[in-house]
Amino acid sequence: MTTTASPPGRKIASAPPGLWQATTALVRKDFAHEVRTRQTVPAMALFSVTVFVLFHFGLARDTIAGSLASGVLWVTLLLAAVVGVTRLFAAEREGAGEGLLLAPIDRTAIYIAKASALLLYLALLEVVALPAFALLLAPGLGDALPDLLAVLALADVGVAAIGALVAGLAAEARAREVIVPLMLLPLLVPVLIAAANASRPLLEAHAHAAGLAKWLGLIGLYDVVFILVAVAVFDYLLED
Amino acid sequence: MALAFFYAPLDRDQGVIQKIFYIHVPLAIVSLCGFVAGGVMAIRHLRSGDRSWDMRSYVAVHLSIVFAVGTLVTGSIWAKASWGHWWVWSEPVLVSFLIVFLLYCCYQPLRFSIEDPERQARYASVFAITAGAFVPVNFLAVRLATQHVHPRVLSQSGSLPGPMLLTFLVSLAGVALLWMTLWKLEITLKASRMSLKRLRAQLEAPDEVDLSVPEVAIR
Numbered sequence: 001m002t003t004t005a006s007p008p009g010r011k012i013a014s015a016p017p018g019l020w021q022a023t024t025a026l027v028r029k030d031f032a033h034e035v036r037t038r039q040t041v042p043a044m045a046l047f048s049v050t051v052f053v054l055f056h057f058g059l060a061r062d063t064i065a066g067s068l069a070s071g072v073l074w075v076t077l078l079l080a081a082v083v084g085v086t087r088l089f090a091a092e093r094e095g096a097g098e099g100l101l102l103a104p105i106d107r108t109a110i111y112i113a114k115a116s117a118l119l120l121y122l123a124l125l126e127v128v129a130l131p132a133f134a135l136l137l138a139p140g141l142g143d144a145l146p147d148l149l150a151v152l153a154l155a156d157v158g159v160a161a162i163g164a165l166v167a168g169l170a171a172e173a174r175a176r177e178v179i180v181p182l183m184l185l186p187l188l189v190p191v192l193i194a195a196a197n198a199s200r201p202l203l204e205a206h207a208h209a210a211g212l213a214k215w216l217g218l219i220g221l222y223d224v225v226f227i228l229v230a231v232a233v234f235d236y237l238l239e240d
Numbered sequence: 241m242a243l244a245f246f247y248a249p250l251d252r253d254q255g256v257i258q259k260i261f262y263i264h265v266p267l268a269i270v271s272l273c274g275f276v277a278g279g280v281m282a283i284r285h286l287r288s289g290d291r292s293w294d295m296r297s298y299v300a301v302h303l304s305i306v307f308a309v310g311t312l313v314t315g316s317i318w319a320k321a322s323w324g325h326w327w328v329w330s331e332p333v334l335v336s337f338l339i340v341f342l343l344y345c346c347y348q349p350l351r352f353s354i355e356d357p358e359r360q361a362r363y364a365s366v367f368a369i370t371a372g373a374f375v376p377v378n379f380l381a382v383r384l385a386t387q388h389v390h391p392r393v394l395s396q397s398g399s400l401p402g403p404m405l406l407t408f409l410v411s412l413a414g415v416a417l418l419w420m421t422l423w424k425l426e427i428t429l430k431a432s433r434m435s436l437k438r439l440r441a442q443l444e445a446p447d448e449v450d451l452s453v454p455e456v457a458i459r
Contacts, residue, residue: 165370169363173353179346183367186343187374190381197385218384222377229373233366236286 019112022105026113031120033091040087041121045128048080052129052136061137069138070199074155077122077129078188081159084121086180088114088167101238111164111234115227118167119160126152144207148199151212154219155195161223162187165230168237194218260321262407264314266415267307268337272375274304274419275344279372282365292431294361297368299426301347303419308341336382343371 017025034040055072056062064072092100100110130152134141141148163184170179198215201208281297284290315334320326329335350367354360 162370165366169350169367169370172356172359172363173350174355175349175353179350179353183343183346183350186339186346187370189339190378193381193385214384218381222381225373225377226370229370233286233369236362236366 017105019106019109022103022109023112023116026100026105026109027116027120030091030113030117034117034121039090040084041124043087044080044083044121044125047083048076048125048129049132049136051076051079052133056137063139064137065140066204067196067200069203070196072137073133073199073203074192074196076133077126078159078185078192080125080129081118081122081163081188082181082184084118084125085163085167085184086170086177088118088164089171093171107235107238108231110238111168111230114167115160115164115230118163119156122156122159126156138203140205140207141203144202144209147209147212148202150216151195151198151202151219154216154223155191158191158219158223158226159188161227161230165226165234168234171237190222191219194222260314260318262411263415264311264318265408266412267314268311268333269412270415270419271304271307271311272337272340273416274300274307275340275375276372278304278368282368282372285361285365286369291358291361294365295430296423296427297365298351299423299430301344301368303422303426305341305344305347307415307419308337308344311337312341332379332383332385336379339378339382340371340375343374347371 052072055064055076059068059072061068130141166180166184166187170176170183173179194215198212198219201210278297278300281293281300285293285297312334315337316326319328319334327334347364347367351360351364354363
């Protein structure tokens with residue numbers, strides 16, 4: 001990976017870009033990089049399908065519903081998220097980090113951009129994982145799809161917020177591949193508790209929503225707390 | 241300790257095993273407070289850039305992990321005695337404690353896998369702050385998800401008979417003092433080791449050592 005210098009002839013802005021501008025530019029950069037290299041999202045999607053197959057044999061069940069289904073779905077998604085988080089700062093570690101740090105932008109923009117990129121990856125992952133889950137294990141999934149999508153969206157925000165922070169924390173560590181899952185998974189336990197409890201009735205044979213507001217509220221609280229914490233502390237990871 | 245053994249009356253249902261309560265609950269409370277205190281010290285480190293606060297935070301987290309092991313072991317013994325199982329998933333405090341413990345187990349591997357000491361201090365502080373914020377959120381989530389089997393000592397301390405309450409408070413103060421003593425001891429030890437190292441380096445190569453580096457404050 002090399003950092004791309006701005007092509008000759010392009011005007012260089014005199015004032016440093018604002019937070020929003022910098023963030024969108026960084027997200028576009030990450031996304032373009034992902035489209036070109038296809039290193040993260042396909043791996044996450046493939047991983048999730050593999051885990052579904054593993055669960056099929058591990059549980060010796062052709063179809064699952066209720067608490068089993070929500071447990072399998074959420075554990076799989078969180079493990080696939082670990083794959084994404086491990087790769088989140090890959091380009092920066094391979095040399096692009098210097099360029100990123102030299103850019104005259106607010107450090108918070110880097111965090112927001114990384115979290116947004118991760119959120120995007122998670123959404124793409126679910127576009128593959130959810131139909132695969134319905135096809136392979138839970139044929140009754142379609143009944144409560146809107147509610148389930150709401151749970152997924154809120155939980156993804158939490159996973160992205162904490163995932164980007166953990167990715168930044170582990171980026172400098174030698175045993176990165178070990179540190180990321182060990183640190184990320186305990187931190188995600190509240191998300192798992194709330195999301196699995198919220199989706200359990202949605203995945204029953206007769207789908208119904210029960211206690212949805214309480215669990216969505218809990219995920220929302222988690223999202224807010226950790227976005228604030230991450231924005232407050234992320235700057236210190238990039239100081240050099 | 242003597243109070244716990246000879247003064248406090250035996251619990252009617254649980255008998256002598258109930259006495260483990262006087263060590264288990266203070267250990268749990270002190271180690272959780274230690275984790276949060278580690279987070280607060282980490283905030284001070286990042287705010288001031290003073291490395292000695294990072295060392296205090298490190299020692300706080302490190303000691304709290306040791307206390308947390310004690311909590312899990314004593315809690316497990318107590319659970320076996322009073323509920324008949326070594327581990328009870330349906331009680332929120334034990335479960336959330338385990339999750340917090342698992343999270344903090346990463347602190348040391350993370351810290352020591354970063355080589356640059358200045359960066360190590362910053363990263364460890366960021367971790368301590370995040371994990372400190374995680375402690376209450378996690379307790380809330382686990383509590384919402386489980387039924388209440390655990391004796392809720394703090395919310396109903398009025399229900400403890402006087403001598404028991406007194407013994408409990410004395411044990412709590414004792415364990416807290418133990419934590420603080422160990423904390424100070426380790427800080428002093430680390431600080432003196434650092435100044436020894438600096439002095440030795442100075443002896444060996446008197447010209448190369450930057451004398452302007454301030455000593456780490458010994459409290």
